[in-house]
Amino acid sequence: MHITIAGGGIGGLVTALAxxxxxxxxxxxxxxPTLQxxxxxxxxxxxxxxxxxRLGLQAQLETTGIPTADLSYYNKFGQLIWTEPRGRAAGYAWPQYSIHRGRLQMLLLDEAxxxxxxxxxxxxxHLSDFETFDEQVRARFVxxxxxxxxxxExxxxxxxxxxxxxxxxRTFYPDEGLPRWSGRMLWRGVSVAEPFLTGRSMVMIGHADQKFVAYPIDPLLAYQGRSRVNWIAELNVGTDTMPVRQDWNRKADPATFAPPFANWQFDWLDVPALIDSTDAVYAYPMVDRDPLPRWTFGRVTLLGDAAHPMYPIGSNGASQAILDARALTDALTNSPDDIPAALQAYETARLAPTAQIVLMxxxxxxxxxxxxxxERAPLGFQQVEDVITRGELETIAQRYKQIAGFEREKLSQV
Structure with missing residues (x-):
């Protein structure tokens, strides 16, 4: 059996390794031409x-990423809404890692x-086109x-x-058109700063129309008492002005988005200082695509963002691509003599769960x-329990873990 993978991102490389x-x-x-x-x-x-x-990459991850200790949500005044431990701190057998995407891709590339x-x-x-036959697929790259x-090939x-x-x-869905835009823009940067909270904390601040996310990503710098902080500033800018594709991942002037965050200076994190200390800021529209009715067509299937691009909410994009890789590998291993059936089994295992995450x-x-x-306390609160009950908070957190497939109890049984 020989498999061709179009795409050397995280999903493609993990699939190749698996x-x-x-x-x-x-x-x-x-x-x-050159992966960077x-x-x-x-x-x-x-x-x-x-x-x-399972692929033998634990040691490399430990030296490349930060094992996230906790995740906390705050309102725009820096008041704590909800906090929970993460990874091993929450009793999982495996960590959660905050990691630089490029460094992870290079790690996977070197291993591949x-x-x-x-x-x-x-x-x-670059994949130009492909033809499918009863027994094989022919793919042309340019x-x-x-x-x-x-x-x-x-x-x-x-x-x-x-x-x-x-x-x-696009070959199977030629009329799908552009990705679906949320009306929100993301500005991303990395700053060197003092560690905040536990030094391994991930924080989310604000609300749907204005949000700031921050977490450390460099274990080597952490050992020196400093923190390389990945941050994301998000604003709702309306639904009529999505940048053209050529402007995605472009450098941006902080003056275009920083003013609404000017007063977000908290005892535990100085948001304006993080923005000001960043050498380069990149802008992205928050986009996804509608879930598809099928991914698999004979001997061809989709994986990762090609199959289920989703908003960067809940830390799921790369993680779901990695789960795709495992499901595809298991399906092909279990049915090596009937590849179309194996690809269909992979789709059956993964299409509905990922569609649910996209919609969630x-x-x-x-x-x-x-x-x-x-919505309930736009001017802030004295105690979050006066605004949202602990039961509501726990239900929201647990429901998402269930949908995304990382309930601790279920994982511990695998």
Whole structure:
């Protein structure tokens, strides 16, 4: 069996590692000529860390990411709404990691090259088109700048792990159009600052129309008593002005978004100082796509953001792609003689759960607690229990863990 993967992001690389670990031949094709440690921070939830640990990556994660100790939600006045331990601090068998996305991708890339061989991890190869046959799939890859064909690959299956602008997805859904925009913009940056709260805390402040997220991502700097803080500023800017695709991930002037956060100076975190001390800020629209009725077409299927792009709420994007990788590998291992059936089994296992997360994230997922506090107490509160009962807070937190698949009790039984 030989599998072709279009896309060398986190989902594509973890899938390659998992398939190789299961004894399945695999080759990855990535569009960009050179993969670089780009991006900012992400979080890996315990169920995703479990799968990476299964692939022998625990030691690398420990030296690359921060094991998140707790997650706390605050209102716009810096008043605590809800806090809960995370990862091992919450009794999980695996940590939750706050980690730089680019560093994680480089870790996975190095492992893939070492295990699969350099010839099986090819860059500068953009998927142009593909044809499906009864027994195989033929995929053509081009140099994106010149249009020259650089690879013509035959395989038993093609996995489209090629992101929110997936060529594979567009082939099957040509009329889908642009991603669905929330009306919210995200500005992301990384600053070096004093540690805040536990030094391994993740915080979310504000409400649906104005939010600030911060967490540390550099374990080496933490050992020196400093903190490299990933932060995200979010504002609702309306639904009529989504930037064109070429402007996504572009550098931004803090003056365009910082003023509404000017007074967010709390005893435990100085938001304006974090923004001011950042060398580069990047802007992104908050987008997703509607859940699909199917991912699999014969010997071709979708994975990760190509299958289920979602709002960056609840720390689920990368984690769900990693769970996809495990489900796909298990399906192919369990049904090696009927690949279309295996791909269909993978879809059956993953399509409905990820669709539920996409829709839940549109309702702000676990961050609903911040919006409830804003709606019920826009001027703040003396005690959060006067505004939201502890039962409500616990229900919201537990419901999202259940939907996203990382309930501690269920994971401990696997």
């Amino acid at each position: 398939l190789h670990d299961a004894g399945i031949s695999v080759r990855v094709y990535e569009s960009v 440690p780009l991006g900012v921070g992400i979080n890996l939830l315990p169920h995703a860390v479990r799968e990476l640990t 090259i070492a295990r699969l061989g350099a010839d099986n991890v090819r860059t500068g190869c 140099n994106r700048e010149t249009g020259e064909t650089v690879a013509d 035959w395989a038993d299956a093609l996995v489209g792990a090629d992101g929110i602008h997936s060529v594979v997805r 994230n549109r309702q702000n997922g676990p961050e609903q607690v911040m919006q409830l506090a804003e």
